[in-house]
Amino acid sequence: MPSWLIVFSVTIGYLLVSLAVGLFSGRKASSSTEGYVAGDRNLGFVVLYFILGASIYSAFAFLGGPGWAYSRGAASFYIIAYGTVGLLPWYFVGPRIARLGRQYGYVTQAQLFSDRYDSRTISAILAIISLVAFVPYLILQMQGAGYVFSVVTEGRIPVWGGAAIAYGVVLLYVFKSGVMGVAWTNTFQGILMLSLAWVLGLYLPYKLHGGVGPMFEELAEIAPDMLRAPGLDGSGNPWSWGGYSSSVLISVLGFSMWPHYFMKIYTARDTRTLKRMIVFYPTFQIFLVPIMFIGFAAVTTFPGVTPVDTILPTIVTSMGLPPLAVGLFCAGALAASMSSGDAIVHAAASVMVKDFYGVFRRGLNGAQETRLIRLGVIAIGAVAYYFAVFSSYSLVYLLLLSYGFIAQIFPTLVAMFYWNRSTPAGVISGLLTGCAVVIVWNLVPSLQWYDIHPGIWGVGAHVVTLVVVSLLTTPMDRAHVEKFVNA
């Protein structure tokens, strides 16, 4: 058997297991919207840990992480940094969100916000922010999957075919099983990725440099700026502290606000499970450390690889590893792409139907809603696939916007629970101002100051607008507000 065929078979084997896990897990949840979107609010600790852990282990962490370490050194540590504290805000507000969700039947982020401020406009704004942020991410995950397939089959399966196979599987299990499919496949995919990260992360430095220690000592002599925080910028010069710090900061603010994470608060079995998961979450970051080793290992041995994100596949395919190992690597890379893609496509469809469509058309019953969300899964998958494969439109701009946009939800969350005087008008104008500032700062590079992320300016403008407009408008009904603040 030619070696590419062995690699291909291992990859297909992985896809079949994912599909089986995904399809089978749906039987455990009810067919109501609560079952499809929030897993009947009955997920346990292990599954919850992996659903959130594996979602961040996206194609970005698996391919982009080594790429950053390879080209920008210590700059890549910002990924570890923000994940360490990113989920902590949930420890304080998460239990309240979960209780309110149980009491009033929320399954999405915007339902909670729009109820608190008694405003459908907020729901629609949040839905638009989420979709704008989601779609480019989904497109990137699909391209990643297609690329993996094309490399392992030595071009026999083109990128469009690979993306279609991998995401065909994702759409099948998300369509059938909803959040339970996402949860159990992420657990499986998470374990696979973690094992691979450690094996590759320790093996490659050993093979190429004789160990992790010697590798770093060599780098410290050749390229000390690489190991000194905050590493290098995109063009290879030392990165500024403004750039590094504000990237960490905006990612921390945005991290726990991503709707596909936020919605998982509702899936927790009880507050104790939720808190325990948040406490253990930083341990997942330890697994990013060996991923960075991979990128560092390649700096001196594989110079000049472009684009830098292909560094991991390049090493793996050019080191003469046994085909079985290469196949497992491909399965791991696909798992990284799919475990994020499935959560995003599921959340995007739920948000589109419940928070956007539901605002204009009320009175849908549960069965109709679940059916619409299922159609939404297919529709969003198709749109993203079209852009991933047939469009050469650059995503960089949209991606820059997305974290800045998502971080705008943070001030609203704080106001919701900690500031009784905040009003709907304040929240709406704050959100819109914040997003507008992010767009303007991205469009006009001369506004940049010490490389600070546009999202930070957005959050600043957001907070000022929120406070001023809230104080100028009539306060909300006290009893209504206390229902949320004291939850």
Place this chain on the structure above:
Amino acid sequence: MLFSVAALAALIWPLYSIFGTIEPFVLGIPFSLFYLVILIGAVFSVMLALFVWEDRNDRLG
């Protein structure tokens, strides 16, 4: 909650600029990376202690 803010501050400028150096190597990794590993451990331990404490209080009612 104060601890969360402190942990965030430790990860960015100016604190991280003090500890983000190459030397000394610890366990074969540069100090800039080792420092992050220590912080992950610290965040985890403090949050775990808080959780256990709250959990015990809840049970005692």
